Amino acid sequence: MRRLTWVGTGLALMAAMATAAEAQKRGGSSSEYYEWQSEHRGPAHGYSGWVPGGRRGLYCDYQRIPNRECTVTASGKRRCRATSWTLKQYCY
Numbered sequence: 001m002r003r004l005t006w007v008g009t010g011l012a013l014m015a016a017m018a019t020a021a022e023a024q025k026r027g028g029s030s031s032e033y034y035e036w037q038s039e040h041r042g043p044a045h046g047y048s049g050w051v052p053g054g055r056r057g058l059y060c061d062y063q064r065i066p067n068r069e070c071t072v073t074a075s076g077k078r079r080c081r082a083t084s085w086t087l088k089q090y091c092y
Helices: 002-025
Strands: 034-040 059-072 078-091
Touching: none
Parallel strands: none
Antiparallel strands: 034 078, 059 078
């Protein structure tokens, strides 16, 4: 399941890069904003940097956001733990 999610994330990133590269080849600006997210069992890395293939017109970065589950103990103390992670990838 995790490998399929990475494949989907990689395909979406490549599509955003291809669209931006085509806009740059035509001489236009790539003022679009792309964003997608996927869920993983542990922290995952996305792509961070300028889109290859031409001028620097599109920059990509990512966030790793923990999905927490919280419980309250008998003494009233709140305890939280990360059960999964959301990888949020965006290019602008």
